[in-house]
Amino acid sequence: MNVLIIEDEDLTAERLEDLLKKYDPAIRVAAMLPSVRETVQWLQTHSPGHPDYPDLIFMDIHLEDDLCFRIFEQVNLSVPIIFTTAFDEYMIKAFRVNSIDYLLKPVSFEALAAAMQKYHSLKRQFSLTDLEALRQVMGQPRQEYKNRFLITVGTRLRTIETGEVAYFFSEEKITFLVTRDNQRLPLDFSLDKLATMLNPADFFRANRQFLVALPSIKNIHTYSSSKLKLELQPDPRTEVFISKEKVSTFKDWLDA
Structure with missing residues (x-):
């Protein structure tokens, strides 16, 4: 052999x-x-x-x-x-x-x-x-991806459909979900865990802090010879980069 x-x-x-x-x-x-x-x-x-x-x-x-x-x-x-x-x-x-x-x-x-x-x-x-x-x-491994999130807001419970999510980000060890209409809601899941729960055709792990949905990407800028900068909607109030190691994978994801 x-x-x-x-x-x-x-x-x-x-x-x-x-x-x-x-x-x-x-x-x-x-x-x-x-x-x-x-x-x-x-x-x-x-x-x-x-x-x-x-x-x-x-x-x-x-x-x-x-x-x-x-x-x-x-x-x-x-x-x-x-x-x-x-x-x-x-x-x-x-x-x-x-x-x-x-x-x-x-x-x-x-x-x-x-x-x-x-x-x-x-x-x-x-x-x-x-x-x-x-x-x-x-077979391509069959996986059921998450369709909605149950969120606690004060004393109320509400659900957010995955299609309403613009991006997830991590800040001071807390994960936040940001909706397309700019609601910022805390989650109990880490970004690593979310990356396994969401359809990779719809979400991309841009870096250690951000997991972004395709419709939230407003513009993509060449930042340097090795990085890309994402302009997201709504504005995350911080710069979001695609590192050199992920640029090729990111382009493949966009072109899928």
């Missing part, structure tokens, strides 16, 4: 190879590639039928030169993929390509073994040429 490891950290790639060998000594790592550019070049010269062509790919999301999703824009890749990453924000996007599992770093042997067992189970049920059937079996 040939495995391709796409990972920009040498020690992480080597550790992953060791875990694979521990799981099955017969596994052969065909190559370790650190970037989108080198991966595209390698795949263009190792097409299906080549003795090194992989049966399975382990792919990090943040590579040397870009996010791994750029690979799929340049080559036709039908190999099942197990994503490995330190971030969970790309899970839905990963399942839109050839993902059969999504492992958070540091990857444990138990997690890797479970992913490999899943791969072999799916392989037994489907020919790997029937990728669409494979993806349907895995």
Whole structure:
């Protein structure tokens, strides 16, 4: 069995190879590639039928030169993929390509073994040429997103529909919900928790302090060579930036 490891950290790639060998000594790592550019070049010269062509790919999301999703824009890749990453924000996007599992770093042997067992189970049920059937079996994880929030205002209880929310922000360890008509209401949820409860197609985690709804973005300004500045409606009374690390993801989100 040939495995391709796409990972920009040498020690992480080597550790992953060791875990694979521990799981099955017969596994052969065909190559370790650190970037989108080198991966595209390698795949263009190792097409299906080549003795090194992989049966399975382990792919990090943040590579040397870009996010791994750029690979799929340049080559036709039908190999099942197990994503490995330190971030969970790309899970839905990963399942839109050839993902059969999504492992958070540091990857444990138990997690890797479970992913490999899943791969072999799916392989037994489907020919790997029937990728669409494979993806349907895995399915994009079905998740019910939050539709409304119950808010306590003095002695009263009221509900706020998710569609009424302009953005959430954190200030002095308190999370606030801001409605489109500029009501500012405290919540018991952290921004990290809210990010898992809300539809990622509608809300984006701009930074550690802000989680914004798409309709609330009035304008986007280039602030520097590495940052974007958001103009929100209603005005949050503080500057809201998209950091360099999230600019590419933010643009993909806008263009989804």
